[in-house]
Amino acid sequence: MRAPDVTSGGDPARTLALLWREPSTAARRGPQRGLNLDAVIEAATAVTNTEGLTGLTMRRVAQELRVSPMTLYTYVPGKAELLDVMLDAAYGRMSRADTTGQPWRVRLTAVAEENRTLFETHPWTATVSTLRPPLGPGAIGKYEHELTALDGLGLDDVEMDDCLTLLLSFVQANARVAAEARATAQLTTVTDEQWWAAAGPLLARVLDPAAYPLATRVGSAAGTAHGSAHDPAHAYEFGLRRLLDGLATLIERTTPAASENS
Amino acid sequence: MRAPDVTSGGDPARTLALLWREPSTAARRGPQRGLNLDAVIEAATAVTNTEGLTGLTMRRVAQELRVSPMTLYTYVPGKAELLDVMLDAAYGRMSRADTTGQPWRVRLTAVAEENRTLFETHPWTATVSTLRPPLGPGAIGKYEHELTALDGLGLDDVEMDDCLTLLLSFVQANARVAAEARATAQLTTVTDEQWWAAAGPLLARVLDPAAYPLATRVGSAAGTAHGSAHDPAHAYEFGLRRLLDGLATLIERTTPAASENS
DNA sequence: GTCGTACGTTGTACATTGTACATCGTACGG
């Protein structure tokens, strides 16, 4: 079968039951279960945190739990659903600072920071698809918490969702780049310097500064400004500032609700 | 070996030679080549456009070219490098509208739109990692073109790169969601309606509106406003507007350079 | 108590992938 690496693979009802820990209706018979869902989630998350999404293997998780690979299928319908519950559990463990009464920029910055921390602690969360997010207690609690940061600013419901989506999408995109940077640094034996050492001469021969004046000038300026070709931390600072400025024109319209909370 | 789905897998010099079509130094001997790099790129791109990144298989591309799978390795060192050249070729084929003299918002909107079109025509380009972009003629030409839209606005070199990165990262993140939406719609036989039909009752039973007042209210408002749980087109419009507003505070500082070009 | 049966566990097996390797045939340089 196709390797999913994507959430929401199977039966939604089964997945939801898993997420909300719905107890199975039938009476337990047969041998006692040696594990439980949370143990599987914990083991799988530990493996993925350290070895990345490509290291998440049913065999690997089973080995961690000293159990045969197929045993996992007693607790989880498949790998896709495992990712679902892993993600929801990670959402559920996020810290949720109370910023009521603070200016909206502070509140939104806190939300961004919390997500950034998630993506740093669990890099794989930045990479998995969140198109149909796992509607478990973790995800919903996260959503609720983050919406409160946008409450009382004079935005209507759809605008609140829009702003939050934009903010989170920015943080995730940034984290994805950062995660990829670390992943490629680990996987390939080629360091950035070695790469440039090997690529530089050929590039210099083939890349005519006269043909690409801006690209060569700006590219080298940006490259030397940050240490590498791209600096996710800098991009985060820059992007978040721009983004908040952009939201300001929406939030700080001439309404009384905005000014009282800004 | 691990399935890459990531660019820049191997020797940078070999990849760059491929990208810039450096002719191999040695004199050709032996049987004549039945194919060439561009034919492979074309076939691979066609396959990937229609069947997505998971459909991109060396065997599949070989079949398309009526050739045995291993033959491809004559023209390409491996799958990672194939993705590199595919990406660069796609970049090279992008349309590049001349917007000199237009207000900067128009110019940046055009850049965003061109990338959006790329991601719509070749959805897989939104999904592949672009951490170390393929420094081929396509990518560099794209970079040069896009920087011109930011030239003469009073930004320094690093700021130009920052702004462009932010803009492109936004468009890509948006396109990624859209691509995922279409992919899941194709792969799973479950439509959005079927999904909600199966998930709705259980969710209603388990999700207490009193416990999650904002989430339930805003979530349903956003869900009904757009047809589905998420509307990438709407998110694009909203996000681009906010983003340009955010860049405006940087670009329209009280400098003469900005006002003369806005 | 006894026994049937539902269920947890596991070994085996298969399809699918990227690609290493050896083989074979071809056509160019000497």
Place this chain on the structure above:
DNA sequence: CCGTACGATGTACAATGTACAACGTACGAC
């Protein structure tokens, strides 16, 4: 004209998710 470099290919292997069947366990009904 012929040795050899090179293109094409068949075979093979490792890694993956997971279907399937076999096996053993312990609970519920009597």
